[in-house]
Amino acid sequence: MIKVTVMYSNTPGARFDHAYYRDRHMPLVKTRMGENCKYYTVDKGLTGGTPDAPAPYIAMCHIFCESIEAFQSGFGPHAQELLADIPKYTDLSPVIQISEVVVG
Amino acid sequence: MIKVTVMYSNTPGARFDHAYYRDRHMPLVKTRMGENCKYYTVDKGLTGGTPDAPAPYIAMCHIFCESIEAFQSGFGPHAQELLADIPKYTDLSPVIQISEVVVG
Numbered sequence: 423m424i425k426v427t428v429m430y431s432n433t434p435g436a437r438f439d440h441a442y443y444r445d446r447h448m449p450l451v452k453t454r455m456g457e458n459c460k461y462y463t464v465d466k467g468l469t470g471g472t473p474d475a476p477a478p479y480i481a482m483c484h485i486f487c488e489s490i491e492a493f494q495s496g497f498g499p500h501a502q503e504l505l506a507d508i509p510k511y512t513d514l515s516p517v518i519q520i521s522e523v524v525v526g
Numbered sequence: 527m528i529k530v531t532v533m534y535s536n537t538p539g540a541r542f543d544h545a546y547y548r549d550r551h552m553p554l555v556k557t558r559m560g561e562n563c564k565y566y567t568v569d570k571g572l573t574g575g576t577p578d579a580p581a582p583y584i585a586m587c588h589i590f591c592e593s594i595e596a597f598q599s600g601f602g603p604h605a606q607e608l609l610a611d612i613p614k615y616t617d618l619s620p621v622i623q624i625s626e627v628v629v630g
Contacts, residue, residue, distance in 0.1 A: 424572065465625035468626055470622055471623075473594075478623050482625065518574055521571050521586065
């Protein structure tokens with residue numbers, strides 16, 4: 423199993439609509455990817471390592487797939503539509519990481 | 527529910543023992559935190575957003591707790607022991623984020 427982690431840096435002044443991300447964007451990703459996306463999770467940044475430190479990322483999602491190939495098969499054909507949805511909830515460009523799920 | 531995400535930057539030349547992290551450090555964290563840690567997950571960085579881009583983080587873990595207070599209650603009394611274990615698997619200093627679990 424792999425996960426694709428999408429991270430939005432907590433940049434002062436940046437726009438991020440958490441409700442749209444939770445209620446519209448991520449369900450759209452799941453609908454388009456179908457079974458190639460096993461499930462996904464969404465995080466909203468609260469703080470850094472101490473209560474007064476800002477969260478490094480304002481939001482993250484994690485898309486769980488059987489393999490990198492499954493992710494590409496699910497996301498690739500819909501990439502244009504899904505990427506075009508990003509400006510509806512943020513003006514940030516995400517940082518992306520693909521990881522092996524070592525402990526799931 | 528909240529999650530504490532611990533991220534180790536993928537710094538060229540840095541040391542990271544994934545086996546120790548998976549088999550020794552994270553189980554120690556869970557043992558010491560007890561029920562204050564509901565569960566945890568571990569990721570090993572593979573790539574960035576494209577196959578030829580490096581992963582931003584060489585490894586991450588996510589510690590799931592009912593609340594920030596539960597994390598502090600579980601981790602705080604053992605912080606010295608748990609932080610002293612870090613040099614056994616890496617010479618990196620982690621980036622830490624506490625997030626609200628919006629979709630779990």
